[in-house]
Amino acid sequence: MSNQNYIENAHFKLENFIPYQLAVVAESVSKAFSKTYAKRFGITIAQWRVLAAVGRESNCTASSIVEHTAMGKVQVSRAVSILIDKGYIKSRVDSRDRRNSILAFTNKGRSIYIQIIPAGITFERELIKIFTKEEIQQLNHLLSKLNLHSKKN
Amino acid sequence: MSNQNYIENAHFKLENFIPYQLAVVAESVSKAFSKTYAKRFGITIAQWRVLAAVGRESNCTASSIVEHTAMGKVQVSRAVSILIDKGYIKSRVDSRDRRNSILAFTNKGRSIYIQIIPAGITFERELIKIFTKEEIQQLNHLLSKLNLHSKKN
């Protein structure tokens, strides 16, 4: 089939195009997910991720969050400063390397963390209810494979 | 396992969380894809989608693009007006319903369309080279299933 035929016969369909499908699915999942906490806790996706990272590794630095979250350092910096304003996390200077800020939950932050993570897991569980066990394994496998190979961009 | 344990043992890992994985993969694929045409043709992802939609159905309206592209009407409107400025598409008023603008390629637009679509297909082919035939079928199946169910948000 020649390229020209894409004009004559309109063979190319966006909705079957994998990069497009991925983008659309990811966006609608993200939106649906953020609805589960945006209003309730007044946080954004970026802030959710930062909370998850701090929960995983307490007393971490912003840099380590950058590593664990696929967010840029600007985005992390802004999310952190908003979370500090909201009273969810606190920051102190690392005395051994005064460039580092060490981040940790406040009590308030810990208390929303333990609500937010189970809610996320519930969301995920609901999301993958449409799949069989086999399909879930497939999805995990395909996503991590894609992830590995799309990183080197 | 109690919720509290997410604090103590840091069990929750963002990188295994499906909504997160989806978002990250989709973003890096999108970025890698846009690199294949952004500089060369000076267009954005939104504009790429509009071109694809016009190529599929010549003399379409902005509304039909909204239907086919999972873009909002504001986004389509802006992409269309930029593509008109760039001389890739032209717009005329529908005489039967003067609310509609009917969109079509200019010669210049048609000529980049027939470059851009094969380039997209090449990108997709490269992307899925990491998969077996079976995995590609699985990916298609999983994405359309996810798409179906995440639409009702």
Place this chain on the structure above:
DNA sequence: ATATAATAGTTTCATTTGTAACTAATTTCA
């Protein structure tokens, strides 16, 4: 030692985006 480079994080500024309000044209239906 000290100049240079590298790292952590923040801020600035320009661009992009999303929501809501808007104009214009058409349809509905009393």
Place this chain on the structure above:
DNA sequence: TGAAATTAGTTACAAATGAAACTATTATAT
């Protein structure tokens, strides 16, 4: 008919984003 509602598309404004420049601190190398 003609007032109210709907639809197509645009615009205005505020918020989010990204790139690059910036400050402060530490590491490197001569």
